[in-house]
Amino acid sequence: MAQAAATQHGEHEETTTGLNHRKLLMWAFLGSDCMFFGSLIATYVVYQGKSKVGPFPEDVFSIPVTSVSTFVLLMSSMSMVLAYAALTRGKMKAFRIWILSTAIMGMTFIGFQVFEFRDFANYEVHIDCAHLDVEKLTEFEKTFADQCADGVEEFEEQHGLTPRTNLFGTTFFTLTGFHGAHVTLGVIWLLSIAFHSFRGGVRPETNLDVDLAALYWHFVDVVWIVIFTVVYLFGVFPGI
Amino acid sequence: MTTLSIPVPSRPVHPTGVWGWITTIDHKRIGILYGVTAFIMFITGGLEALYMRAQLARPDQELVSPEVFNQLFTMHATTMIFLAIMPMGAAFFNYIIPLQIGARDVAFPRLNAFSYWTFLGGALILKLSWFFGGAPNAGWFGYAPITGIQYNPGHGIDFWAMSLQVLGIASLAAAFNFIVTIINMRAPGMSLMRMPLFTWMTLITSFLLVLAFPVITVALIELMFDRFFGMNFFVPAKGANPLLWQHLFWIFGHPEVYILILPAMGIVSEIIPTFSKKPLFGYPVVVLSGAVIGFMGWMVWSHHMFTVGLGPVANSVFALTTMAIAVPTGVKIFNWMGTMWGGSISFKTPMLFALGFIWLFIIGGLSGVMHSSAASDAQQQDTYFVVAHIHYVLFGGSIMALLAGTYYWFPKVTGRMMNETLGKINFWLVFISMNITFFPMHFIGLDGMPRRIYRYSSEYGWDFWNLVASIGAFALAFAILVFMINVIRSAMKGEKASADPWDGRTLEWSIPSPTPEYNFAQIPTVRGIDPFWAQKRERVPVAPVAGGSGEDDAHSIHLPQPSYWPFLASIGLFIGAYGLVYYQSIVGMTAGILGLALTIVSVYAWSFEPVNDPEEEH
Ligand SMILES: [Cu+2]
Numbered sequence: 001m002a003q004a005a006a007t008q009h010g011e012h013e014e015t016t017t018g019l020n021h022r023k024l025l026m027w028a029f030l031g032s033d034c035m036f037f038g039s040l041i042a043t044y045v046v047y048q049g050k051s052k053v054g055p056f057p058e059d060v061f062s063i064p065v066t067s068v069s070t071f072v073l074l075m076s077s078m079s080m081v082l083a084y085a086a087l088t089r090g091k092m093k094a095f096r097i098w099i100l101s102t103a104i105m106g107m108t109f110i111g112f113q114v115f116e117f118r119d120f121a122n123y124e125v126h127i128d129c130a131h132l133d134v135e136k137l138t139e140f141e142k143t144f145a146d147q148c149a150d151g152v153e154e155f156e157e158q159h160g161l162t163p164r165t166n167l168f169g170t171t172f173f174t175l176t177g178f179h180g181a182h183v184t185l186g187v188i189w190l191l192s193i194a195f196h197s198f199r200g201g202v203r204p205e206t207n208l209d210v211d212l213a214a215l216y217w218h219f220v221d222v223v224w225i226v227i228f229t230v231v232y233l234f235g236v237f238p239g240i
Numbered sequence: 241m242t243t244l245s246i247p248v249p250s251r252p253v254h255p256t257g258v259w260g261w262i263t264t265i266d267h268k269r270i271g272i273l274y275g276v277t278a279f280i281m282f283i284t285g286g287l288e289a290l291y292m293r294a295q296l297a298r299p300d301q302e303l304v305s306p307e308v309f310n311q312l313f314t315m316h317a318t319t320m321i322f323l324a325i326m327p328m329g330a331a332f333f334n335y336i337i338p339l340q341i342g343a344r345d346v347a348f349p350r351l352n353a354f355s356y357w358t359f360l361g362g363a364l365i366l367k368l369s370w371f372f373g374g375a376p377n378a379g380w381f382g383y384a385p386i387t388g389i390q391y392n393p394g395h396g397i398d399f400w401a402m403s404l405q406v407l408g409i410a411s412l413a414a415a416f417n418f419i420v421t422i423i424n425m426r427a428p429g430m431s432l433m434r435m436p437l438f439t440w441m442t443l444i445t446s447f448l449l450v451l452a453f454p455v456i457t458v459a460l461i462e463l464m465f466d467r468f469f470g471m472n473f474f475v476p477a478k479g480a481n482p483l484l485w486q487h488l489f490w491i492f493g494h495p496e497v498y499i500l501i502l503p504a505m506g507i508v509s510e511i512i513p514t515f516s517k518k519p520l521f522g523y524p525v526v527v528l529s530g531a532v533i534g535f536m537g538w539m540v541w542s543h544h545m546f547t548v549g550l551g552p553v554a555n556s557v558f559a560l561t562t563m564a565i566a567v568p569t570g571v572k573i574f575n576w577m578g579t580m581w582g583g584s585i586s587f588k589t590p591m592l593f594a595l596g597f598i599w600l601f602i603i604g605g606l607s608g609v610m611h612s613s614a615a616s617d618a619q620q621q622d623t624y625f626v627v628a629h630i631h632y633v634l635f636g637g638s639i640m641a642l643l644a645g646t647y648y649w650f651p652k653v654t655g656r657m658m659n660e661t662l663g664k665i666n667f668w669l670v671f672i673s674m675n676i677t678f679f680p681m682h683f684i685g686l687d688g689m690p691r692r693i694y695r696y697s698s699e700y701g702w703d704f705w706n707l708v709a710s711i712g713a714f715a716l717a718f719a720i721l722v723f724m725i726n727v728i729r730s731a732m733k734g735e736k737a738s739a740d741p742w743d744g745r746t747l748e749w750s751i752p753s754p755t756p757e758y759n760f761a762q763i764p765t766v767r768g769i770d771p772f773w774a775q776k777r778e779r780v781p782v783a784p785v786a787g788g789s790g791e792d793d794a795h796s797i798h799l800p801q802p803s804y805w806p807f808l809a810s811i812g813l814f815i816g817a818y819g820l821v822y823y824q825s826i827v828g829m830t831a832g833i834l835g836l837a838l839t840i841v842s843v844y845a846w847s848f849e850p851v852n853d854p855e856e857e858h
Contacts, residue, residue: 028419
C-alpha cells in the first residue's frame with residue numbers, strides 16, 4: 001500500500017495542514033495500533049501470576065538472551081534513521097546498505113524469537129538432587145523437589161510451555177506473537193523498498209515511502225521496549 | 241512517477257453497468273452502495289425482530305424454539321448495530337463529507353471502495369450463518385464463557401467473531417480515510433471552527449472508531465484463539481476471569497454507543513438551523529460538547545457491569561461519570577432548542593424527523609440517567625426496561641436522525657424531491673408506532689420481565705403490554721414500508737429538485753442536484769460558518785471570481801480512476817475469513833490461505849497501480 005496514494009495524488013499535492021495524506025494516515029494507524037497492543041498488554045498484566053500450573057516466567061525466560069535480541073532491534077532503529085538520512089542526502093549506496101541492514105537486524109530479531117519459542121516449548125524441569133538447595137528453586141521447580149526423595153541423583157521431566165499450557169503461555173505467545181507478526185510485516189516492507197530501490201524506484205524526492213516505513217519501524221521498536229519491560233523484566237524480577 | 245517493469249493490468253477505463261459499480265471509487269457511488277446495503281440489512285434485522293415480537297405477543301406461545309430465539313435476538317442486535325446503523329452513518333459520511341468540506345473526493349478513494357466491499361463481505365459472513373451451521377446465539381455482547389467451545393460447539397460464534405473482525409477492518413479503513421479527508425482536504429478558508437457540524441461529528445466518530453475497534457479486535461482474537469487453538473483466555477478452570485471479556489467488550493462498547501449516536505446528532509445539527517432559518521445557536525458549544533462526549537465516552541464503560549460485583553467504589557465512580565456524560569448531551573439539546581427559538585420554522589419532513597429525534601432521544605436519555613445510578617440499575621439490569629432504553633436511543637435517536645438525513649439529502653443525491661405528503665404520513669406512522677412498540681417495554685421491564693426469554697407465563701401479568709408492543713412492531717414495519725415506497729417512487733418520478741431546495745447553509749447546496757461527478761467545478765473559498773448562506777444573504781462569494789484555488793473547468797478535472805484491486809482484496813478477505821471458520825477441514829484451511837493470499841496480492845498490486853491510463857491524459 002506504500003505507493004498507493006502517491007500514485008493517486010502525486011507528491012506535491014496541497015493539503016490543508018501541509019502534512020501529507022499518507023503520513024497522517026500512518027499516524028492514525030499507529031494510534032489505533034497503540035490501542036491494539038494496549039489491550040493485549042492489559043490482558044497479559046491482568047493474568048500475571050494467575051496461572052494455575054507452571055512453567056512460569058522465571059522458569060523459562062533468559063534475560064541475557066532476550067537482551068541481545070532487544071539490543072539488535074534497538075540498533076535496527078538506528079540504522080533505519082541512518083538509511084533515511086542517507087536517502088535525503090542523495091547517498092543511494094549508503095541508503096541501500098542501511099536499509100538492508102535494518103531488514104537483516106529485523107530478521108535476526110525474528111530468528112531469536114523463533115528460537116526462544118521453541119526453547120520454551122521444549123522446557124524441561126531439571127533438578128540436581130545431589131546438590132539440592134530448595135531456596136534457589138523456582139516455585140514451579142519446588143513442586144518437583146520431593147521427587148528427589150528415593151536417592152535419585154538427577155530429576156528431569158518435560159514440561160513444555162505452549163499457548164495451551166496455562167494463562168501465562170496463552171497471553172505470552174499471543175502478545176509476543178502479534179509483535180513478531182508486526183516485525184515480519186516491517187521486514188517485508190523494508191525488503192520491498194530495498195528491491196524497489198535497486199530498480200531505481202526510490203529517489204530522494206520520493207523519500208516519503210521510506211519515511212512511512214521508518215515511522216512504522218520505530219513504533220514497533222517502542223512497543224517491544226514496553227513488552228520487554230513489562231513481560232520479561234517484571235516477570236523475572238517482580239520486585240521492581 | 242516511477243516507471244515499473246512489474247506487469248500490472250491497466251485500470252478499467254470508463255466501465256459501465258455492474259462493472260462500473262464494482263470498480264467505482266467515487267465517494268458518491270460508494271455512499272449509495274453503503275446506504276442501499278445497510279437498508280437491506282436493516283430490513284433483515286427488522287424481520288428478525290418481528291419474528292420475536294410475534295413469539296412474545298401472547299404468553300406461552302411456541303412459534304419458535306428457545307434455540308432459535310437465542311439466535312434471533314443475537315442476530316437482530318448484531319445486524320442493527322454493525323450492519324445497519326453504522327454503515328448508514330458511513331453512507332452519509334461518504335456522500336456528504338467531501339461535499340461539505342468542498343473536496344472532489346476522499347483522501348484515499350480506493351481504500352474507500354475497499355471499506356465498502358469488506359463491509360459487504362463481513363455482513364454476508366454474519367447473515368449467511370442462518371443457512372450454514374446456525375446463527376450465533378450468545379447475544380450481541382457475546383459474554384464469556386457462553387461463547388466458549390465447550391458451551392457453544394457449533395459454528396455460530398465463529399461466524400459472529402469472523403464477521404465482526406472483517407467488519408472491524410472495514411470500519412477502521414473507513415475511519416482512517418475520513419480522519420485524513422476531514423483534516424487534510426478542506427477547502428481554502430475552512431478552518432476547524434468553520435466546519436459544518438455533521439463534518440465535526442464525523443471527525444469525532446472516526447477518532448472513536450480508530451481507538452475503540454482495536455479493543456474488540458483483541459477481545460475477538462482472544463475468543464477465536466480459545467475456540468480454535470484451545471487457549472485459555474476465558475477458561476475459568478485454567479484460572480481465567482470471564483470479566484476480562486466484559487471489560488474489553490464494554491471499553492469498546494460504550495464508545496460504540498457514541499459511534500452510533502454522534503453522526504445522528506451531526507445530521508440533526510444540520511437540519512434544525514436550515515429549517516429554522518437561523519444559524520446554529522452556540523456553534524462552538526455544540527462542537528465542544530461533541531468532543532467532550534467523545535472523550536468522556538471512555539470513562540463510563542463499567543456502567544454495563546454494575547451487577548457483576550466490582551465493589552462500591554468502582555460502582556460509585558462509574559455512576560458519577562455516567563451522570564456527568566449526560567451534561568454535554570443535555571447541552572446539545574438546549575442548543576437545538578435555542579436554534580429554533582425565534583426562528584421561522586418550516587415543518588418539512590426532514591425537520592419533523594429531526595424534532596422526533598430530539599423528543600425520543602430525550603426519553604431515551606432520561607431512562608439512561610435512571611440506570612446510571614448503580615442501585616437503581618441493579619433493579620433494571622437485564623429487564624425490558626433496558627431494552628426500552630436502548631431502542632429509544634438507537635431507534636428514536638439514530639434511526640430517526642438517519643431517516644431525517646435521507647429526506648434532507650435525497651434531492652442532492654438523486655436530483656428529485658421525496659414526496660412531502662407521503663413523507664409526513666411516514667413520519668407520523670414511525671413516530672406513533674415507535675412509541676407503541678417501545679414505550680410499554682418500560683412498564684413490563686419495571687414489572688420484572690427479563691430480556692432474552694423466549695416465552696412467559698400469563699400469571700406474571702405481562703400479557704397486555706407485550707401484545708401492545710407486538711402490535712406496535714408490526715405497525716412500525718408498515719411505517720418502514722411506506723418509507724421504502726416513498727424512496728423508490730420519488731427516485732423514479734419525484735418532482736425535480738433545484739440545487740438548493742431547502743435554502744441550505746453549507747457547501748453541498750451550492751452545487752447542482754444531482755451532484756456532478758466532479759462535485760465542484762471550482763473549489764470554493766470559505767470565509768465563515770455557513771458559507772453558502774453567507775453567499776446568498778450577504779453576497780460573499782464562495783468561489784473566487786477568477787484564478788485562485790479553482791480555475792479548473794469541468795473538462796480538465798482529474799478524477800481518480802476506477803480500480804479492480806479494492807474489490808479483489810475484499811473478496812480475498814471474505815473467502816479467507818469464511819474458510820478460517822472451517823479451519824479444521826482441508827477445504828476450509830485451503831480457502832483461508834488462498835483468500836488471504838488474494839488479499840495480499842491485491843493490496844500489493846494496488847500499491848503499484850499506475851496513476852493514469854495514457855488514454856486518460858489530457
Ligand atoms: Cu454504556
